[in-house]
Amino acid sequence: MQSTFLPLNARRFQQRAQVETPDTLYWDRLAKPELLKEHNTIDYVDFSPSDPENFVLTCSVRVQIYNLVTKLVVKNLSRFQKTAYGATFRQDGRLLAAGDEEGHVKLFDTTSRNILRLFKGHTAPVHRTFFTADKLQLASFGDDKAVRLWDVANEKVVQTYGDAHTDYIRAGAMHPQAAHMFVSGGYDGKISLYDTRAETAVQRTLDHGAPVESMLFLPNGSIFVSAGGNQVRVWDLISGCRLLTMMSQHHKTVTCLRLGSDGRRLFSGGLDRHVKIYDVSTYKTVHTLTYPNAVVSMAVASGDQAVVAGMVDGLVSIRRMIVDSKPSHLKKIRADRERKMYKEPKRPNDTQKADKIIKDRVKGPGLKKFDVHLRRFDHKKALDDVMAPQMMEKQPELVVAVVTDLLHRRCLYKALIGRPDRVLVRFINFVVNHLSEMRFMRPLLMAASTILMVFERRLVTYSQKLMEALERLAFAMETEVKLTTELMQLKGAMDMLIGVSMDNGEVVHKSTYVDTKGQKMQPSSAAEKYVVMVE
Known part of the structure; x- marks a missing residue:
């Protein structure tokens, strides 16, 4: 009797494949990137709400509106003497605002390319500008450590907030529903919450812990997100701006934040050449996009039609979502044809049915x-x-x-x-x-x-x-x-620290800290090393 020889099993040495999830399958439908090249860093990218096939790029002294399909420039807004920053569309897509290095804020008509308003007041470059929810006012965030609120109709400043930050203000976000509320983030690591109806405009000041690069509100307006350093922090506006969670998925500075999938997914781009996609319900990473260089700006089209990322070397990556254009009834017809093609043919010579048909044994792959x-x-x-x-x-x-x-x-x-x-x-x-x-x-x-x-x-x-x-x-x-x-030394040190903290800790009320003598103390980074907070 001939003994069988089993071939070598090389699978056990192969790396584990990535677990396929619905998000992985969905975002893998993004096509290969189509690249555009500008001559300088892409400061900001924004999609038009009225025409989702158009997006605006802010680069050097030019603000250009591109068509997503043709990749050609639709309009060129080159009315800047110095560097332009942060060109954004209004909610209806009819107006576009951008700051510049001179400290001016310019308002353009997207249909005619004319400058409708010129807001002067900042004494340093203005990096970000955003429209309020009612479309009547415009907020500008400048390097002069001031935030200004402008009236679009009469071209006048409504309010100036000059004492909220002690360093450059490079980030901000407007409440999506309440026109009187917005937030700003500065390079001093502070986040300020504003309410224009109150006598004291700055309602609350929070600490992000690193220079804030980008901010946004979730669609319902009860939660806002800040990005700075290698962290993305989520704050609950309803419960007194409480920190909900903190995500540290990037290895370098996070530069931009965006929303996708109708607000159900959060995007964060960073200098580590990655764009992380989070599930807003769990704040867990569901997918990662990789780019050839550091990502400094990003925009997501409505319905996830495309993801556009601007990089530090002037490269623009456009990844469009692949949509299956074949109708469902054609798929059914094709499936029926394939089923008929591979159906076993009838044997005309067979006069009686066999009790049991023994099929030929399928031969496996030959030995290597x-x-x-x-x-x-x-x-x-x-x-x-x-x-x-x-x-x-x-x-x-x-x-x-x-x-x-x-x-x-x-x-x-x-x-x-x-x-x-x-x-x-x-x-x-x-x-x-x-x-x-x-x-x-x-x-x-x-x-x-x-x-x-x-x-x-x-x-x-x-x-x-x-x-x-x-x-x-x-x-x-x-x-x-x-x-x-x-590694063994590091493991031993960590085991010792964990053991010391467990021995010296005391079970107390929630959010209360005690030292080894039982004295209450304020939570701090030094205290947290030696005590335990018990929920």
């Missing part, structure tokens, strides 16, 4: 070449087959699978001994390159030990290339040992 050599116990040829340069580069899991099988057979030593130097150097280089990968570490460490055994029995003089390969192997081993030692 190295499996055939292993089946014949030809270990050297099996190792030679997987040590082809292309396979070692693109399919390292196959090489490790063969090495693991040879280790289990205790035949790796026999497969390596008596080899020419070039073969040994290639094998050592593979071990060095992949030793740090967690999925390969255990078998490759055993392979490195086998290599040393091979050289212990070798009596001839080593070549220069072989000595250099052995030195690389020794350095890689030392690096892994050092890294493991540092």
Whole structure:
């Protein structure tokens, strides 16, 4: 009876595939990016509410309106002597406002490209401008540490707030429903909440903890979001601006925030070349988009038709959503045709029905070449087959699978001994390159030990290339040992801190802090290291 040979299982060495979720499938429908190139950093991107196929780019001294489909400039608003900043559409798409380096705010008619209003009052560059919910007023946020509220009709300043911040104001957001409320964020790390109806306009001041780069309100207006440093913070306006959650998914500064999917998804772009997409109901990351350079501005079209990102080198990435244009009834017709094509034909000669039809056994895939050599116990040829340069580069899991099988057979030593130097150097280089990968570490460490055994029995003089390969192997081993030692030390330190905090902590009322003597104290970063807050 012929014994069956099972082929090698290389799946266990493959990296785990990303878990497919509805968000992953949805956002993977974004097409490959179409790129535009400007000559300077893209300061701001905004989509037109009235014509979602048009978006405005603010770059250097130009404000340009592009068409999403043709990627051509529809209008060029070049009425700036110095750098323009933050061009945004009004809610109806008929007007567009932008600040500039001179401290002016210019209001344009999008249909005629004419300057309708010129607001003068700031003494430093104005980086952001936004319209109020009633479309009658315009707020400007400047580097002169002041926020000004303008009346669009009579071109006059309504109110000036000059004592809310102590540094540049580069971020702000208007309440989507209440025209009398808005927020501002400054480079002093502070967030100010304004109510124009009250005698004291600044209602509350919050601390973001880092220079604030971008802000926005959720559609219902009860929650607003701030971005600065590598953090995105969510604040509850209804419960006294309480901090709801904090997200630190970026490795570098978060530069821009946007909403998508009708307010159900939150986008954040950063200097780490990533755009994170969060679920607003859970504030968990559901998808990540990667870009070739640092993202400084971003906009999402209505209905998620497109995601436009502006980068620090002037590159503009346009990713449009792929929509299946084929009608559903055509899909059904096509499916019926395929079902008929693959339907088993009738046999005219069959006069009676068979009791049971035994189908031919489906043959599995044939053995690969190295499996055939292993089946014949030809270990050297099996190792030679997987040590082809292309396979070692693109399919390292196959090489490790063969090495693991040879280790289990205790035949790796026999497969390596008596080899020419070039073969040994290639094998050592593979071990060095992949030793740090967690999925390969255990078998490759055993392979490195086998290599040393091979050289212990070798009596001839080593070549220069072989000595250099052995030195690389020794350095890689030392690096892994050092890294493991540092990680164990870090784990021990963390265990000690956790143990000390649990021993010194005391169960108290919610939001109350105590020291080791039982004295109440205010929450601070120093106190939180040694006490425990119990919910």
